[in-house]
Amino acid sequence: MAKTGIKLIIVESPTKAKTISQFLGKEYKVESSYGHVRDLPKSKLGIDVENNFKPTYSILPKAKEHVSTLKKLASDASEVILATDEDREGEAIAWHLVQALDLRGAEAGKKRKKAASEPALAQNVERIVFHEITKQAIEKALENPREIDMNLVDAQQARRILDRIVGYELSPFLWKRVRYGLSAGRVQSVAVRLVVEREREIQNFNKEEYWTIEGDFFKKGDKRIFRGRLVSIDGTTLDKMTVKNDAEAKKILYGLKGADYKIKDISLKEIGRNPYPPFTTSTLQQEASRKLGFSAKQTMVIAQNLYENGFITYMRTDSVSLSEQALLQAKIVIENNFGKNYSLAAPRRFSTKAKGAQEAHEAIRPTDVSKKPENVGFQDRRAARLYGLIWKRMVASQMKEALLEQTAVDMETSDGKFVFRANGQRIVFDGFLKVYRGDENGNGEGENILPKLDKGERVNAKEILPFQHFTEPPPRYTDASLIKTLESAGIGRPSTYAPTLSTIQDRGYVEKIDKRYHPTEVGIIVNDILVEHFPEIVDINFTSHIEEELDSIAEGKMDWTDVTREFYGPFKKHLTEKEAEVGRYSESSDTPCPHCGKPMIVKFGRFGKFLVCSDPESKITLPMPEEAAKIEELKEKTKGEKCPICGEPMEIKRGRFGFFLGCSDYPNCKGIKKIVKKTGFLCPNCAASPERKDNPGDIIEKKSRGRGNLFYGCSRYPDCNFITNKLPQNENDVKDAFEKFLAKSEAVSAKETAVSDGKKAKVRKAKPSRQARGEKKK
Secondary structure, three states, rough: OOOOOEEEEEOOOOHHHHHOOOOOOOOOEEOOOOOOOOEEOOOOOOOOOOOOEEEEEEEEEHHHHHHHHHHHHHHHHOEEEEEEOOOOHHHHHHHHHHHHHHOOOOOOOOOOOOOOOOOOOOEEEOOOOOOOOOHHHHHHHHHOOOOOOOHHHHHHHHHHHHHHHHHHHHHHHHHHEEEEEEEEEEEHHHHHHHHHHHHHHHHHHOOOOEEEEEEEOOOOOOOOEEEEEEEEEEEEEEEEEEOOOOOHHHHHHHOOOOOOOEEEEEEEEEEOOOOOOOOOHHHHHHHHHHHHOOOOOHHHHHHHHHHHHOEEEEOOOOOOOOOOOHHHHHHHHHHHHHOOEEEOOOOOOOOOOOOOOOOOOOEEEOOOOOOOHHHHHHOOOOHHHHHHHHHHHHOOOOOOOEEEEEEEEEEEEEEOOOOEEEEEEEEEEOOHHHHHOOOOOOOOOOOOOOOOOOOOEEEEEEEEEEEEEEEOOOOOOOOOHHOOOOOOOOOOOOOOOHHHHHHHOOOOEEEEEEOEEEEHHHHHHHHHHHHOOOOOOOOHHHHHHHHHHHHHHHOOOOOHHHHHHHHHHHHHHHHHHHHHHHHOEEEEEEEEEOOOOOOEEEEEOEEEEEEEEEOOOOEEEOOOOHHHHHHHHHHOOOOOOOOOOOOOOOEEEEEEOEEEEOOOOOOOOOEEEEOOOOOEEOOHHHHOOOOOOOOOOOEEEOOOOOOOOOEEEEEEOOOOOOOOOOOOOOOOHHHHHHHHHHHHHHHHHHHHHHHHHHHHHHOOOOOOOHHHHHHHHH
16 A cells, blocks of 8 residues: 555644644644553453563553554554653553554564564654654654663563552452452552551650740830740750740749840841752642642643643653753843843752652753743643742742841840840842742741841840640641652652552542541551561562662663562562461451350451451351441431432441441332531522522532532532532521622623623624625625
8 A cells, every 4th residue: 555655643642742733744644642552451460470571461442443543544654753752651652552553673673682572663663752842842853763762661561560460469368358459559558658657656646745935025116026935044055845834834934024134145147048949740749739739640630731732841750950941041031030130140950869860851841931821821720820830940940049137136134044036037139039939848938027136235025925835746648748758768750659649549548638648447457467468568668679670670771571580589479478377357356246145356348347256157247336336326317317219218328438328128229318417507598599498408518529628518409509618607607608609609600791792702703604705706
């Protein structure tokens, strides 16, 4: 068949394909593979462990149609160009496309001594890479094609095979010992362990009481109040825990009664504060979590969209370097927008500190620094906010340091026994702070200006106050802090942080409450089993060591089969031993069996823990005591509830997502109802409606689907769409919430009317039809 002369470019996503198409002529056709096209089969291990761990790949069901279309286009094209992402995952997709579309040349497999499965590309097939989607970058990539980097492919393949071995062989162990459907993974299990151990630190933490003595001071003739803290008594410096209780605090206050104060010492120093480097994948996820409230997954989805639409450079990177062109552009933008005094004489260059940093990409930056956030005109507010964060961070990294004047003033009592210290800070030159504020370590960047004071000058104490404090346990992990911990330990890589955090939530091992990770009951049990019986799988150092070996494969320093063999041998032997040794998970209990009186034991089922008779012949089961109490409580709350289908009484049932009401005539009737948590207030929107005022809904507690955030809405939804974010405490709160709801509804309605009117205006201004234009010409 004759070739069409069309050059076919294949990328991963349709958005990326659409953006690249804008930069190329008609001789190019850009198509998408829609992600991965091949993977290990779901129904079996798919790895021949006896034959150098040779994998068996199959085309994914969802990709079969795309592969068929691409295969036909490739056979007709004069040239096929693989333009997938430049990291390990992208290189692997390109390699799989070569095999799935049969793009191998006659010399396949002869290029490397240890080559087992890689194809040499056919003569009309090329591989190109770029780290930003701009016209210049695409044209440069087309001028510089290369071969597929099999070292990167092997590193990705080794990660996939190791993860499959752990998941496929260790998960059934958990099914038999705990319950069906559980899973284990190299990186996910370490992440769960971190969350569980932090929870135990919090549970075992013993808080200690301590007190601080603080005073509000002012100088004569100046109304400004400044605060000082007691730092010394009789020449002895106070540490955090010196004042242990109320009695000791009162003793100090008694000694300060009626005291006069004077300035003992003033120290003044100027410090410089440098900006942070431009974003890597992990720091972007951390800052987007901290500043914008985005989850790691949300951040990566939005960043991917920004990249594929040509707004930012590639978003999976651990490099902090910037191209010379970007540095020059940043300098021009800084001088034009903020003045030459904010610009550096020479560019500021950063070095990558992340453990195991890989692939020398650029940092995440705007592709065109001159595109200020407010001038881009994003339709999606979240995209605008993330782009703004990236732009500000990159521009700030090339601005002058901020200069801060820090003042420490010591005030002593007239007898010299007590010394208070007040700290002040003044920004002398804001430098990069003009664009980007927010210290990742929590240090203040704002101002706290003290009045002008002189040594020996008298000051007055308006008030001296004692403050009670308690030491606090370490905080639970957020997306930001968990990613930071994983990265600092060398666990995972830019492409794995977000999927790992999503996986441990999807598996039900952890849950997010107020944006912080809490381990679930099943998460704790699985973690404890793995820590006791498979410590190497959840060992931070061992997992980090594997990551380093994967990096060595990517650099061509190690063979992937050697790394896999080194892991698999001890792992398989250990698993076989534990399968023979370890029985099903159970705990003893004090509850006697109501049938035979023998002690019941605790087991774990689909919906959590339950009690079962210890007699192997018995099939008696009971809910846990705390669950039984909960059921009784719910029975009282739902008394009188009738089935919406048949009218029979409803019973408390438990399912995957918790308790619900089910018809007592099940299985003849399958009527179900949610158990709602009422606030005790009727819906004001229903009360104001002529159709619903005689049967208004209740204001009930609800949860958002995405983050699980609490809000309150009408029980008659969707007939009534009243919502409020605040739990009403009284009728005035209900009234205020209703007024805000009405105001918001009116604003939305006005906006929709404006949009509708705009569309109508466009229709009126539309060009006349061809027929009408022809008649006009005549």
